[in-house]
Amino acid sequence: GGSAGQGIAGYLALKGHKINLYNRTPEKIASVAESGNLKVSGVIKCNAKIEKASSDMREILGDVDSILVAVRAFGHESIIKESLPYIKKNATIVVFTGYWAALRLRSILSREQRNDIAIAETTLLPLASEIVEEGHVKISGIKSKMRIAACPVSRTASVYKKLSSVLPQLFPGNNVLETSLESFNPVLHLPIALFNLAEIEKKDKFEFYHDGISPKVARVIDAIDAERMNLIKKLNLDLIKAGEVLREYYETKGSSTYEIIRNCKAYEGYVLPNVFSYVREDLLYGVVPMVSICNLLEISAEASKTLISSWSMVDSVDYWREGVKIDKLGMEGMDREKIFELVTNG
Incomplete structure (x- = not known):
């Protein structure tokens, strides 16, 4: 029930779906819990009806058969462990902005003998949102397309069928390699933040994308993205460059990465909250696993690798040591064919 969770809740409630909203901190959803209403502004303006808002996992999950997880990657494992006792049989869990969530979480489900649960992930969040104040969320942009995939692959079709009417912008991916490697968040966030450190530290309201992008910063983005694309080609995945994904998802225009970011309407005035928390997430769950x-x-x-070592120096943290690597993904010693077997069969 942070900015992403509340944005998604408001968006789906407006479309007539029954939505329960969870946040482990009661104060952050107090007015929603009391009134049953969530104020939504931005590209959508309404008072969205929320069925239940609570910090009680048992109360929120009840008879729910689709659980949409919109917490940061740091919290994926803990929230799944906490919720498992209350998740009904044959439920579906979808993690927005996968960061390799399906591969990281499958071991928990297996260990707890809950393989009845379908675990899926999307490439990114379906929308960009920020909290204005408690009980009020602003949605600045909604993606027109979003890939979803499950592990094992055999469950993708049923997950997509269940959720396509709820989120019509979803389309089925071939596997979770696609959903995790398609994400352009680390590719954009890390160079922009690194080369705007002083401005971010000085300003209260740094418009992350529009203030932070320049032709030379875009050149670094392109260098990181080229390495992502080399891995994608090696794995024979049908994915496109970060700028092209951005152009598709937000229907923005431009002939270069710099122009595409500058022209993106969804990024106008957008202040990325807690920038350095996103940096940490993008390193530990994005670039480190990719390099691994x-x-x-x-x-x-x-x-x-230079990006990882630069941020390690800035933060005095060994991001390579702390990040998600092939051992946590179950890929140790595998070649391309074995990796495909892993994501296909789970």
């Missing part, structure tokens, strides 16, 4: 897989498959990733 590149190492496994003997693909050069020098620009991405």
